[in-house]
Amino acid sequence: MYKKEIFAKSEKDTIRVGRCLAEIAKRGDFFALYGTLGVGKSVLARAFIQKFCGNIEVPSPTFTLLQSYETDSFDLYHFDLYRIKSPEEIFEIGMEEAIYNGVLLVEWPEKMGNYIPKDVFKIEISTENDGRKITIHCNSSEKQERLSMLEL
Numbered sequence: 474m475y476k477k478e479i480f481a482k483s484e485k486d487t488i489r490v491g492r493c494l495a496e497i498a499k500r501g502d503f504f505a506l507y508g509t510l511g512v513g514k515s516v517l518a519r520a521f522i523q524k525f526c527g528n529i530e531v532p533s534p535t536f537t538l539l540q541s542y543e544t545d546s547f548d549l550y551h552f553d554l555y556r557i558k559s560p561e562e563i564f565e566i567g568m569e570e571a572i573y574n575g576v577l578l579v580e581w582p583e584k585m586g587n588y589i590p591k592d593v594f595k596i597e598i599s600t601e602n603d604g605r606k607i608t609i610h611c612n613s614s615e616k617q618e619r620l621s622m623l624e625l
Contacts (some may be wrong), residue, residue: 475620475621479609487516496623498578501573504577507583512592513605515580517598525544539552552566553580596603
C-alpha cells in the first residue's frame with residue numbers, strides 16, 4: 474500500500490490538498506474521507522468540488538446525504554454517510570450507480586461496512602499539534618502513480 478502524508482498548518486493548506494486531489498481525479502475514483510467531526514473532511518471536499526465547479530456554494534450533504542455536481546468530464550457525487558443507520562442504506566441513496574458513473578467523495582465511509590470498494594483513495598485527517606495530518610493511502614499501481622505526481 475502506498476502512503477503520502479501531508480501536514481496542513483491551516484484551513485488554507487487543507488483547501489490546497491483538496492484542489493490538488495481534484496487535479497488527479499478521473500471517472501470511477503472513490504475518495505474515502507475519514508476523520509472525526511470538525512477535522513476538515515468537508516473543507517477538503519468543498520475545495521475539491523470548487524476546483525471543478527468554480528467558486529460556487531457547496532453545502533454539506535449532512536442532512537440530504539448526497540449532493541451531486543456536473544463537470545465537463547464526469548458527474549461528481551459528495552456523500553455524507555454520518556446519519557445512515559445500516560450499510561445497506563447506501564443502495565437507497567444511489568451510491569452503486571454513482572460508483573460506476575462518476576467520481577465520489579464520501580465522508581464517513583466506515584458506515585458502508587463491507588460495501589466500500591477495495592481500490593479507493595483513503596484519506597485520513599487527524600489533528601496534530603496546531604494543524605492537521607492528512608494521510609492518503611491507495612493500493613493500485615495506477616492510483617499510486619497519480620498520487621506520486623502530486624506536489625503537496
